[in-house]
Amino acid sequence: MTAEIAEGWSTEAFATDEVENMCIKMKADIEKKTGVHFDVFIPKTFRSEPKCGGHYLVKVKVGIDEYVHMVVCVVNEDIDKCLTVKGVQYPKSKSHPLEPFGKLPTACGK
Template sequence: RRSGELCLVACPRSARHVIEEETMASPRVGGLSQELKPADATVQEICDKVRSDVEKKLGQNFAEFTPVNYRTQVVNGTNYFVKVRVGSDQYVHVRTHKSIQGDVTLAAVQDNKSLNDEVEHFA
């Protein structure tokens, strides 16, 4: 095959369907996931690791620090954009980075959020 030539492989219709489904279900590298997911044990663990950094950055100690929902962004590791309940009707949005090696760091935080505020990309 010469450089620049397109190589086509014949495959049964069912195999193409599986490939198309997998491609559509996989998150785009660099893109924020469209699906807002409910927080799970993994997200709770990530939030526990950055809680003291969030409190220090905002100058507050929270009685509660419960993740509600989140979105992810696949980069060199994974960015987690998490809505965290920090009190009665009080929320913050936390952006963390989990490296490929598993190290978790706080990237950014937004305070004065409500339950209805959309979890979006922020720097």
């Protein structure tokens, strides 16, 4: 068992419809943070952590072998309304492992 799983992160899984919809809503924020417009934006895999509504760590395909890793916070468990990008790593490749990064806040709305 890795430290991340012990701290509450799930194992990596294929992106669900819920994760895909969340990523589509976050695309403009990710483009702003990276300074890049992505013609391709396909969520591939994700991990989740239930802290304060939920954090999602998602690997998104944005090119032939180009990926973005993003951390999204869902405030108050309302995935349709309260999404905040908490971190972005770009560029990444398909072979880069999807590992938690940065320090997640204890209160997602702050």
